[in-house]
Amino acid sequence: MKKTVVMTVTSLLLLSGCGDHTKKPTYEGAALAEQKCSHCHNLEMPPKTSPDEKAPPMMAVVFHVRDFMKVENPSEKRQKFIDFVTDYVINPSASKSFCDKKSLQEYGVMPSQKGKVTPEELEAIAGYMYDHFDPGVYLKIMERKARMEALPAYKRVLVQKNCLGCHGVEQDKIAPSFHKIAQKYHKVGKKTMAQSIRNGSRGKWRGFKVPMPPFRDLSDEEMNAVTDWILRQ
Ligand code: HEC
Ligand code: HEC
Incomplete structure (x- = not known):
């Protein structure tokens, strides 16, 4: 089990370092997420939380969807994540949500964003979410923060x-x-x-x-x- 985790992180690092052709869509995804999702989901990493937030921070969303999503082969994970997000944003429901029951009750099911975001835009947003909210990257940010605070x-x-x-x-x-x-x-x-x-x-x-x-x-x-x-x- 441990081995798979290490392998996944390594392959993610390789993927995220693989050059220019990944940059443009990532940037578009970031800008689009800001436009289309940030009025409900906080996009910072680590996230800012507030008592009256309308939705869980995006980092929390991505981390737990990543955790709960089952795939046979780790290499399928990114695509499967994108498929889940592009579907969920248009057709959200309590039964599909990976959100725990209590949080779901507090936030309410996400309102469908149909008509507010195109399928192409959603694909760019979902790809960005998967690449950006990466546990390895998060760990590095937190380590740097701890070093700074020291x-x-x-x-x-x-x-x-x-x-x-x-x-x-x-x-x-x-x-x-x-x-x-x-x-x-x-x-x-x-x-x-x-x-x-x-x-x-x-x-x-x-x-x-x-x-x-x-x-x-x-x-x-x-x-x-x-x-x-x-x-x-
Ligand atoms: C009007 C507020 C609102 C907007 C805008 C919004 N969301 Fe959400 N979203 C929520 C709430 C509330 C939840 C938590 C309840 C749930 O899981 O449905 C949620 C949950 C989610 C989940 C599911 C998490 C899970 O645990 O299964 C995903 C994925 C998601 N949002 C992606 C997006 C993306 C991508 C955008 C931008 C295109 C977006 N959301 C825009 C309110 C919003
Ligand atoms: C982009 C370049 C730049 C950076 C970054 C910068 N400085 Fe300066 N600093 C200058 C210049 C140029 C001057 C001289 C300005 C002038 O002629 O009034 C100056 C002047 C000063 C002065 C004298 C001011 C005065 O009114 O006499 C102090 C004190 C100072 N800097 C401290 C700092 C500290 C502390 C930092 C980091 C928090 C910093 N600087 C970052 C360019 C910079």
Whole structure:
């Protein structure tokens, strides 16, 4: 049993890495899912859940349909999944749903989307769903997230926002070095520096033509940590 699982994941990874011809339909599928399904199903991975959601998150839908669907040969799974989804979206019913009884009662059976999505569009959406909501990919995302969360806050900001893509620590790049910035802000103060980072900055440093974009979504803790770190350089 374990062997089959490993083999399935490996073959999925091979499939998902197989080049350009898979890219276009995947992209179309993603855009179409956004248009046609996202007002009920949350499409993020990991998903955002809310108490008043209209439908289970798409990741949950795909994972459990994948789990419950029986196929003799793992290579048939993708096509069988696509067949199930293209049928279900047009002809949904409680008896076909893999949703457990309690959830089905809470959400109600999905209203048929007949007339709102064409069979070709559905095929692209279903293919995208199968490829994108892949347990192996999910695992990697969660591992990366855990690694990020384990970093000290200043480092997390530097990595996630790619501060060091523009700034060197000692050397100027397309932005002034953090060493120079530290020298200036030792006098000016950390608060003003934090405002610049939050709102972006342009024209304050001679010889640097690109503006710095705003970073409004940093938490107070992250801002504090990164400005302290800059002042130590
Ligand atoms: C109006 C809200 C709504 C829209 C729009 C919607 N869904 Fe659903 N969907 C639901 C609800 C509610 C359920 C859970 C109950 C059920 O299984 O029928 C569900 C369930 C499903 C299931 C079955 C899950 C299972 O466990 O068997 C699939 C597959 C699915 N949706 C795919 C889609 C796709 C693809 C789209 C976009 C083309 C879409 N849905 C658009 C509300 C919606
Ligand atoms: C796209 C390139 C880019 C990125 C990414 C970037 N910066 Fe900058 N940064 C600049 C440039 C260019 C300047 C100089 C702007 C100017 O002349 O006002 C600057 C200036 C600054 C200043 C001084 C601002 C001032 O008003 O004096 C600070 C502090 C700073 N950056 C911190 C950061 C931090 C922290 C990050 C990551 C969260 C970051 N930067 C990411 C390009 C970048």
